[in-house]
Amino acid sequence: MHRVSVDQIVWAAGESAVIDGDEAHHALRVKRVRPGERIELMDGRGGIAEGEVVEGDLGAKSRELHVRVTGVRREQPARPRVEIWTAVPKGGRVDEMIDQLAQVGAAAWRPLDTARGVVDPREAKMERLGRIAVEASKQCGRAWRLEIGPKATMDEALRAAPGVRVVVADASGSPWSGAESSEHLRLLIGPEGGWTPEELAAARTANASISRFGPHVMRIETAAVAACAMLVSVAASA
Amino acid sequence: MHRVSVDQIVWAAGESAVIDGDEAHHALRVKRVRPGERIELMDGRGGIAEGEVVEGDLGAKSRELHVRVTGVRREQPARPRVEIWTAVPKGGRVDEMIDQLAQVGAAAWRPLDTARGVVDPREAKMERLGRIAVEASKQCGRAWRLEIGPKATMDEALRAAPGVRVVVADASGSPWSGAESSEHLRLLIGPEGGWTPEELAAARTANASISRFGPHVMRIETAAVAACAMLVSVAASA
Structure with a gap:
């Protein structure tokens, strides 16, 4: 239709x-x-x-x-609400990521300012990503479109409202098992160079989960899509 | 390194x-x-x-x-062994898919001949995909590279050796819960136009699982990456 x-x-x-x-x-x-x-x-x-x-x-x-x-x-918004906040992939990879995140069912995406991140999206790019999110959401029949939010700092990312479970994707973490799921999840994905020790320490202090989502090194956009699929699936299989 | x-x-x-x-x-x-x-x-x-x-x-x-x-x-090959057999996405999307499948940990990919599939990869394309698989596997540190196999028919796909669990991705299936996992999984992903009723009937006759991997319609390559991440994660979290 x-x-x-x-x-x-x-x-x-x-x-x-x-x-x-x-x-x-x-x-x-x-x-x-x-x-x-x-x-x-x-x-x-x-x-x-x-x-x-x-x-x-x-x-x-x-x-x-x-x-x-x-x-x-x-229609009601999907549960759990899965927000994906990531360092920004280079070039056209961010466009592809937004398109794929709409398909796998992320509720929202925000660009995350990290110590080793190298891409700082300008207003024109953010507007383009907003249009991609609208189109991709329509294509895959979402009643609620993927929201594109403004750039966030690590402080904002880790300072979550009660009830929001913050999950930091990192190879040092335990494999994600779904046991720490919640009705509202916020997944943070770092830049190609990885998190700094300070960022990981801040995540631990903020009581975020540190989890891994696969056996190998993944680029930002692959990690975002793979991890989002796993976080969203908890609801589907519950 | x-x-x-x-x-x-x-x-x-x-x-x-x-x-x-x-x-x-x-x-x-x-x-x-x-x-x-x-x-x-x-x-x-x-x-x-x-x-x-x-x-x-x-x-x-x-x-x-x-x-x-x-x-x-x-090093031993990863377990479970997850093979992804898919209808072939158009243009550069198949290249991106191979690159992402290497990152999420698929053991092998094969192009699948389906009734509604529209892309039939030629020898030159298959060779290029083989090179992409080698390079992507090296980049993400895989001891076992992603194998690229020859085109397969649905008959071959559904006629699996004992111990191989065949999973057909389709919106009509139950959400994948991991309960039907196995040491050797073969995931089949259909073309943009979907499976024909005959293909789904053949899958049921062959006792394949029919499962869904997300709440929305996904393109071939997004479904492949999302579903592969979920199939591979069973081992990681077991």
Whole structure:
């Protein structure tokens, strides 16, 4: 079924929704949706309107997509909530990572400022990552889109609210067994050069779990995807 | 520590190893290894020679890397053995997948011929994937390199030797809990269009597990990496 991103779900069942702009263009010209076809409008924050493409609005010059809304529903966010905060991979690898994190079910990603990190994403890159997160979340049918948050320091990362379990990925840790899972997890992944002894000491002081997520050395983006899949799966198998 | 791929470990402790060709060039010119530096020679099939770069062989024109071998060891393959057989992702995505599968610890990958698969890798591509597997395996310090096998049919995939647990990734399955793990796992991942009803029926007839590895739709390469991480982790946490 084709899905369209919208800012807000403002319709009730029986009402008509009119979509314009890029999303309408994509649906009409690229996906070539047809009258009578089922479609979903998603706000990326749990709101979903189901509907049917309305006949007679798909002429060659049509720039608007008309949808007759047949039902509106609201989905709860997934549990556990898994946040992935990482040092930033170089070049296009961060784009791929965001795309993959949306697919495996991370709730949020934030760039983490680490002692040995070398990439500091600028505003333009952060905006691009936000667009990738929206598109990837839509592609894989997420009711709640992957959130892209602002850069965080290690202090912020380790100073978690009650109920948030902070997990630091490091080869020195015990293999992740799921026993330390929680309804709200925050996973920290360090840069290619690894954590400094000071960062690991701060993690221990903050009572974070230090865990490993595989037998080998992984690049940032591979570790993020592999570990996220394991953290998310606790809920699925519980 | 710098690592060098060799065809065979033919030295004993105390002997000298002479490396030439691309691996010597990479070590001398790119990594700029220096006399006295520790180094590992790996055959990718469990054999590892540790040694020290020998003084006096690193002139500007040197094309050979001389290593004094200080010890030889043999590592066992990782358990469980996790084979990943997948429909082939398009374009560069298959390269990325091989690189990531090496990092998360897959033992082997084979391209799988499926009804809805659209990519049929040619000989040149298979050779390139083999080189990627060697390089990625070396990078992440694997004693046993990721094996790249020939194309397989669904019949071959489902007709497993005794002791091999075949797992078919599909959204219709139960979430993977690890309870059906085994010392030797073979994970099958279908094409973007999904398995056909006939393929799923054949999987059930062959008594394969049908399991899901995340809450959302994943592309082939993301599913491969996420599921592999979860299959490998059973051993780590056992």
